[in-house]
Amino acid sequence: MSDAYDVQEVEARWQRRWEDEGTYRVDLDDPRPASYVLCMYPYPSGPAHQGHVRNYTFGDVLVRYRTMKGEAVLSPFGFDSFGLPAENAAIKGGAHPREYTEARIAELKSSVQRLGAVYDWRRELRSHDPDYIKWNQVIFQALLEHGLAYRANAPVNWCPGCQTVLANEQVLSDGTCERSGDVVERRDLEQWFFRITRYAEELLDALDALDWPERVKTMQRNWIGRSEGAQFTMKIAEHPEQEIEVFTTRPDTGFGMTYAVLAPEHPLIDEVTTAGQRQAVDEILERARRSTDVERLSSEGTLEKRGAFTGSHCINPFNGQPVPLFVADYVLGSYGTGAIMAVPAEDERDWDFAKAYGLPIVRTVEPPPDTPAAADQAAYAGDGPHINSDWMDGLDTAAAKQKAIEWLEHGGIGHRMVNYRLRDWLISRQRYWGCPIPILYCPNDGIVPVPTEDLPVLLPEDVEFRPTGESPLRYHEGFLHATCPRCGAPAVRETDTMDTFVDSSWYFLRFADPHDEAAPINIAAAHKYLPVDRYIGGITHAILHLLYSRFYTRALGDMGLGPKELREPFANLFCQGMIRLGGRAMSKSRGNVVPPGEYFERVGADALRLFHLFAGPPVEDIDWTDQADEIIEGCSRYLARVWRLATDEPAAEPGAAPAGTADDLRRAVHTAIAKVSADIERYGFNTAVASLMELTNTIYRHIHAGTRRESVDEAIKTLLELLAPMAPHLAAEAFERRYGGHVHTQAWPVADPAYLVADQVTMIVQVNGKVRDRLEVAAGITEEEAVERALQSEKVREQLKGAEPRRVIARPPKLVNVVA
RNA sequence: GCCCGGAUGGCGGAAUGGUAGACGCGGCGGCCUCAAAAGCCGCUGUCCGAGAGGGCGUGCGGGUUCGACUCCCGCUCCGGGCACCA
Numbered sequence: 001m002s003d004a005y006d007v008q009e010v011e012a013r014w015q016r017r018w019e020d021e022g023t024y025r026v027d028l029d030d031p032r033p034a035s036y037v038l039c040m041y042p043y044p045s046g047p048a049h050q051g052h053v054r055n056y057t058f059g060d061v062l063v064r065y066r067t068m069k070g071e072a073v074l075s076p077f078g079f080d081s082f083g084l085p086a087e088n089a090a091i092k093g094g095a096h097p098r099e100y101t102e103a104r105i106a107e108l109k110s111s112v113q114r115l116g117a118v119y120d121w122r123r124e125l126r127s128h129d130p131d132y133i134k135w136n137q138v139i140f141q142a143l144l145e146h147g148l149a150y151r152a153n154a155p156v157n158w159c160p161g162c163q164t165v166l167a168n169e170q171v172l173s174d175g176t177c178e179r180s181g182d183v184v185e186r187r188d189l190e191q192w193f194f195r196i197t198r199y200a201e202e203l204l205d206a207l208d209a210l211d212w213p214e215r216v217k218t219m220q221r222n223w224i225g226r227s228e229g230a231q232f233t234m235k236i237a238e239h240p241e242q243e244i245e246v247f248t249t250r251p252d253t254g255f256g257m258t259y260a261v262l263a264p265e266h267p268l269i270d271e272v273t274t275a276g277q278r279q280a281v282d283e284i285l286e287r288a289r290r291s292t293d294v295e296r297l298s299s300e301g302t303l304e305k306r307g308a309f310t311g312s313h314c315i316n317p318f319n320g321q322p323v324p325l326f327v328a329d330y331v332l333g334s335y336g337t338g339a340i341m342a343v344p345a346e347d348e349r350d351w352d353f354a355k356a357y358g359l360p361i362v363r364t365v366e367p368p369p370d371t372p373a374a375a376d377q378a379a380y381a382g383d384g385p386h387i388n389s390d391w392m393d394g395l396d397t398a399a400a401k402q403k404a405i406e407w408l409e410h411g412g413i414g415h416r417m418v419n420y421r422l423r424d425w426l427i428s429r430q431r432y433w434g435c436p437i438p439i440l441y442c443p444n445d446g447i448v449p450v451p452t453e454d455l456p457v458l459l460p461e462d463v464e465f466r467p468t469g470e471s472p473l474r475y476h477e478g479f480l481h482a483t484c485p486r487c488g489a490p491a492v493r494e495t496d497t498m499d500t501f502v503d504s505s506w507y508f509l510r511f512a513d514p515h516d517e518a519a520p521i522n523i524a525a526a527h528k529y530l531p532v533d534r535y536i537g538g539i540t541h542a543i544l545h546l547l548y549s550r551f552y553t554r555a556l557g558d559m560g561l562g563p564k565e566l567r568e569p570f571a572n573l574f575c576q577g578m579i580r581l582g583g584r585a586m587s588k589s590r591g592n593v594v595p596p597g598e599y600f601e602r603v604g605a606d607a608l609r610l611f612h613l614f615a616g617p618p619v620e621d622i623d624w625t626d627q628a629d630e631i632i633e634g635c636s637r638y639l640a641r642v643w644r645l646a647t648d649e650p651a652a653e654p655g656a657a658p659a660g661t662a663d664d665l666r667r668a669v670h671t672a673i674a675k676v677s678a679d680i681e682r683y684g685f686n687t688a689v690a691s692l693m694e695l696t697n698t699i700y701r702h703i704h705a706g707t708r709r710e711s712v713d714e715a716i717k718t719l720l721e722l723l724a725p726m727a728p729h730l731a732a733e734a735f736e737r738r739y740g741g742h743v744h745t746q747a748w749p750v751a752d753p754a755y756l757v758a759d760q761v762t763m764i765v766q767v768n769g770k771v772r773d774r775l776e777v778a779a780g781i782t783e784e785e786a787v788e789r790a791l792q793s794e795k796v797r798e799q800l801k802g803a804e805p806r807r808v809i810a811r812p813p814k815l816v817n818v819v820a
Numbered sequence: 821g822c823c824c825g826g827a828u829g830g831c832g833g834a835a836u837g838g839u840a841g842a843c844g845c846g847g848c849g850g851c852c853u854c855a856a857a858a859g860c861c862g863c864u865g866u867c868c869g870a871g872a873g874g875g876c877g878u879g880c881g882g883g884u885u886c887g888a889c890u891c892c893c894g895c896u897c898c899g900g901g902c903a904c905c906a
Contacts (some may be wrong), residue, residue, distance in 0.1 A: 086824055215824060215901070222823085222902055229906080248906060262906090342906085347897045349904050421905050539900090614844070616832060625829060630845055637858095638844085646861085663894085687834070690843035696844090704861090764839050769887040809886050815838050819886050 005643045007604035014117055021745060023061065024075055024118040025266040028513075028525055032072035036529045040508055040545070041078040041125075042536030045085065048111035049593035050579045050624060051538070051586055054612040058685065059536050060117040061613065064725035065364030065680050069749040074117060076511040078125035081104050083502045084162060086177065087433040097433040098461070101128060111596060116605045116728050123514045127435070134456035135520035137438040141449045142559045142679055148195045149427075151447060155265070155334070156426060158187040163470065164430040165191060167499060167640065170544070184533070186289075192437060192496065193424040196551045200224055202567070203550055212573040213619075216542045223543050225421025228419060229336065230405045232414020234260065234314040235324045236272060244268060244314060244325075247336030247419055251408060252400035253626035254318035254345040255389040256364035258354065261307070261326045262289035265333025272325060274311025281327055284308045288329045306330060306351060318414050319390075330354065336419050336619035344379060364389045365397065387721035397538045398547040411745070425548065427499045432471050442484035442491040446744045451485050455691035457493070471495055504545050504551035508532055508569055509562055519559060527563045535570040538578060546573070562650040572682055577621035586624065594624055599632060604686045613685040613726055639730050642696060642723065645716055647732035649703065652713035665711045668698045669718050670755035676722045677751065685726070694725055718749050765790045766817040767799040784808045790816035 007425045018024060026034070036792045039059040042052060069269065084095035086104075089420045094100055112119075125132060143149035154392040157166040161180030165187070170178050195205075236242045262269055264285050278789035284307060300363040309327030314325050330349055331340050344354035354361055367373035373380035383397045391407070391461045392400040408414035429439065438450040450457055460479045465473035473495040474480055486489040506520070512529045513522030553569040556562030578585045581592045599608045611632045616622050622715055623788040643654065672695040679688035699715050717739060724731040724743045735743035758779055763786060766772040773795040777786065787810050790796060800820055807819040 037889095219901060223901095225905065226903075241844055246906085251905080276840060330904050330906090340906045346904070349906080352904095419905075542901090614832090620826090620833095622832080625831085631832070634844060641859090686832095687843080690834075699859090703885065764840080766838080766887075769838090769885095771835065776841070807886060810839065815887090817838080817886050 005111070005640065005730065005733075007729075008601070008608075010733045011116060011600075011605055014729045014732050015113060018118050019121070019742075021727070021744075024072055024073070025068065025122065026072040026121045028528060028624070030072040032070055034074065034528050035066055035071045036074045036532045037066065037534045038074075038076070038508055038511070038532045038536070040535070040541065041080050041504065042078045042108065043083055043085075044101060044108045045588045045591060046417045047107045047597065048106050048115070049586055049588065049594050049595060050612075052108070052112070053115060053608060054579060054618075055536060055538070055576055056112055056115055056117040057609045057612045058574070058618055058683070059534075059605055060115075060609075060728075061680065061685060061725040062534050062536075064728060064744060065748065066645060067723070068724065068744065068746060070747065074511065074630070075120055076110075076123040076362075077119040077121065077512070078123075078507055078511070078514075079127065080500060080504050080507075081105060081126045082127040082434045082497075082503055084431065084433070087431060087465070088216065090433075093802040096461070098128065099431075111600075114600050114605060115596070115609065118728075119235055122799065123398060125507060125514045127507065127512060128433075130456050130458055131508075131515075132503070132510070133435050133458060136435045137450070137455045137457060137496065138452060139506065139556070139561065139709075140438060140498070141556065142178060142561055143194060146447060146555075146559050147557075148555055149199065150194060150195065151190060151192050153190045153428055154426075155186050156191055157184045158189075159184050160433075163468075165189060165426060165428060167326070167426045167501070167544075169722040176812050191426050192439075193426055194502075194551070194555075196425045197420060197422055198546070199551050199554050201418070202549065202554065203422075204420075206550075206568060210573070211508045211566060213539075213570060213575055216546065216573065219542045220547055223422065223547065226416050226418060227421075228416075229401075230408055230414050231417035232317065233319060233407050234341070236268075236325065237313040237315055238274075239272060239312065241594060242268060242271065244339045245337040246339045246341045247417055248341055250343065250346060250401070251404035251414075252386065252389075252392060252395075252397055253343040253364045254316065254341065255392070256345045256362045257318065257341040258325060258360045258362055259324045259326055260314050260345060261311045261328045261331045261340050261342055261353075262310070263333035263338040264327055264329055266327070266338045269310065269327055269495065272310045272312040276303075277309055277311035280308040281310055284327055284329065305557050307357065309357075310752055317408075317411070318364045326353075326357075334423065335421070341465070346379055347380055348379045348381065362391075364387055375794045421560040425499075426549070427502055428496040429497075429499055430471050431497055432459065432465070432473055434500060435503060436473075437494045437496050437498055439494040440482050440484060441494065442487065442489055444489050445486045448484055448486055448491065450482075451555050454485070459497075460609065468480070469496075473497075476712070497791050501548050502724055503546055506556060506562075508535075509553070509556065521556065521563075526566065530563065530566055531571040532613050534572050534574065536574045536576060540576040542575070546570070559614035573616070574773070576618050577616075579622055579624055581624045587687055594628075595801050601630060601634040603731070604639075606730050607632055608640055610635035610689060610727055612641065614689040616686055618685055638693060638696070639727055640720065641700075642727075643730060643734055645696065645699060646720060646738050649712060650709060650717060651738060652710045652807075663707065664713055664758075665707055665715050666696065667704045667755045668695055669757060670751045672722060673718065673749045674756060680725070681780040689726060692719065695722075721746055736746045761813045763813055765796055765814065767796055768820055769817060772796055772799055777813050779813050781813045786816050787809045787814040790818060 007302050037059055041053050045131050060332045063073050066073045079100050083638045086101045089100050134491050140149060148442055157171050157181050159166050159177040161182035163176060164366050165252045166177060166184060171184050172178050175184055204221060204226055207220055209215060227249050229247060230251040232244060232249045233245050236244065262556045270395060305325050308560040310327055313322035313327045316323050342350040344359065344361045348363055361604065365380060367380035372378040386395050386400050392403055395403060405416050411450055421750050436459060438455060438457045440448045440450060465472055480493055482491050482493050509521045509526050512525035516522040549569050553562060556569055557564045557566055580586060584590055584592060588594055596608055614635060615631060644791060672691050675691040676688045696719060699712060704710055720731045720735045720743055733745050760776055761779050763775045763777045764771055765775060775789055777789060796818055803820055805818045805820055810818040
């Protein structure tokens with residue numbers, strides 16, 4: 001009888017041992033090849049839920065696997081500890097955000113450790129720590145110095161629920177806040193921005209080479225939204241001294257411009273509006289101001305109310321004709337030049353608008369016959385021969401574009417232009433629980449950065465949270481008042497804090513040397529570990545965090561604060577599927593979490609880990625159904641089966657002859673090594689676990705069949721090694737008891753190709769593509785032999801009924817197909 | 821509307837164009853036991869058949885191929901992303 005496996009005792013003991021022995025600590029002078037496996041650092045919302053468990057299990061498998069492969073794996077952990085929930089708790093009368101957050105961190109850290117996931121805890125990092133705040137602020141000032149941070153007045157997204165402005169990336173396409181779900185309002189405010197647009201082109205171009213999920217790359221491409229075209233100026237007929245600038249992707253359709261449109265935010269509106277049109281224009285401006293983005297972007301509603309003639313005209317440079325100048329809210333002030341040439345024949349929106357206002361439509365591209373466009377029922381935006389276009393007539397779209405741009409350039413009217421949808425990153429937040437923006441406002445000197453030696457600017461502790469939701473910093477006299485470091489005058493401190501995505505945009509660089517006192521990033525250390533080799537997290541961060549981090553990595557490198565040649569922070573990205581319960585993503589805010597605690601107690605961390613690895617392909621979402629508990633039981637049963645195998649089976653006789661080289665068991669072992677290794681590399685954890693189960697079944701079958709003890713012993717040893725990354729505690733305990741030594745410091749087994757091929761194989765014999773017989777043949781069977789054996793088969797002869805086969809396809813030794 | 825994913829037993833899911841359903845869950849049967857639990861062994865897509873065996877079968881309709889879950893064309897449904905960005 002095997003000793004009972006005391007899950008609680010064994011798991012706690014090994015966890016302590018890995019920590020005490022520093023098994024997973026790495027240092028700069030480590031001679032092993034360095035690598036970096038990282039799970040996205042979490043917002044500490046309390047004890048782990050199954051989503052965390054799944055994420056950290058995947059990461060831990062890779063850390064342990066790569067360690068056994070002989071790498072020095074950097075595996076750090078930290079907490080994205082600033083953020084709104086802590087402040088909301090305080091507003092509701094709870095504890096101070098710091099106490100609240102630190103209590104949640106303790107809970108999460110404890111459940112992560114209980115899972116048996118291994119980290120170099122010396123490197124633990126929390127974004128609300130004074131040290132991290134300081135370096136966050138140092139970076140902010142470097143960005144300011146390099147013109148990458150600036151303050152500007154802009155129409156911004158204001159979330160009434162969160163009582164703060166949001167970045168564009170935090171507003172969903174239906175115009176609601178991604179966090180609170182409230183409808184976002186537009187406000188004109190002075191805010192801090194990071195100039196991410198300076199990197200738009202590079203951020204887009206570099207995507208191609210990244211080993212990331214294609215859909216994440218596509219989402220980023222869409223978000224950056226590059227479009228190529230031309231920008232040119234048009235004279236205003238009634239105001240010859242003024243001109244407007246427009247951007248178009250279709251300069252080839254210039255002869256079809258029958259009107260032009262200014263965005264309601266355009267600075268020239270006042271000047272070009274005639275007295276007679278003043279009222280109509282003002283109504284549009286008023287409407288646009290009042291509108292939320294949702295309404296403004298909605299394609300619903302009558303177009304008649306969405307635009308107005310300004311009374312002025314501009315001159316179409318292509319044909320010299322005056323065309324009416326409108327103002328309409330379908331043109332955005334924040335994209336391109338805030339003004340467009342309108343070509344209704346080749347643009348759907350312009351078509352609708354022209355129809356609504358009775359404006360002329362001139363085709364410049366011949367629509368294909370038998371289309372709504374050919375019947376003058378719709379715009380045609382496709383390719384085709386140009387018409388009504390003088391010197392572009394007959395050209396296709398690409399050639400016409402090229403010629404039009406050259407024409408604009410020669411005439412000094414305009415030039416080639418690339419525009420991006422991406423806007424600068426608005427980082428100000430009117431909240432308390434975030435990193436203070438280290439800026440003073442001086443009546444004499446204006447915007448003055450807090451001197452580096454005065455950093456960090458920390459949050460005052462003695463604050464009062466108002467039920468109005470306003471930031472308490474605005475009312476904290478001690479925080480608010482300061483002295484201008486330049487002129488000594490009384491100055492006022494910036495009370496906005498930074499978006500928490502600023503914190504998460506560089507933490508992975510800080511992890512390389514999180515206690516460096518000289519700089520935010522230790523460049524030598526960062527150079528050694530980065531880019532991250534395996535970055536694992538949810539798809540929810542496809543745009544926000546991952547785009548900002550790519551920007552920050554570049555900006556830091558260019559400013560000399562990070563490795564200059566490091567452009568991409570995450571060489572490989574893996575987005576695990578989420579866990580759903582009741583049809584919705586499992587999350588604390590939805591209140592449908594299944595805490596892992598009871599599983600730790602009942603079956604242990606290993607069984608829960610195995611469940612997450614086995615339940616389905618890691619990229620896919622999984623439903624936490626009633627079956628989950630049964631499968632977890634099954635995983636627990638499987639581990640018990642391995643335990644009995646390791647503790648009941650007699651070990652090999654000392655000095656006995658090595659296991660036979662030709663036996664099936666050894667072949668099964670090496671097949672499993674190859675399969676499990678390849679599966680771990682490609683995140684195929686579910687099939688890796690299946691192969692381990694298969695190997696276990698095979699070992700039992702061999703024991704019952706009386707296979708030599710030495711072969712069985714060898715197989716069990718390899719099984720435990722392969723299992724070690726997935727069920728680290730049981731594998732370690734069983735291995736130590738049976739073989740002595742620490743399984744996690746063993747070398748990862750290597751498959752010997754000699755054992756991957758059997759000498760006898762089952763050959764499939766088909767007649768007309770249907771399996772009719774299976775024959776045992778030598779692996780090296782020749783084509784002629786294979787065909788002969790197949791034709792001799794009783795089953796085949798029955799099927800053929802004496803007829804001669806018309807054709808025989810042989811793929812020895814796997815298959816022969818007889819075509820009758 | 822546009823762009824991606826996906827659809828396989830009762831369930832989760834496996835399958836470089838070559839035995840569909842690995843592995844597991846659930847179910848059924850057997851062994852062990854006084855009995856149960858645990859464990860071990862076997863069966864488990866579906867229909868016909870006592871059996872041997874055979875028919876059908878990877879969302880639907882076509883096609884390519886000796887051979888298609890896999891490739892191509894056209895749909896249906898589900899999930900996700902984008903959607904006045906000129």
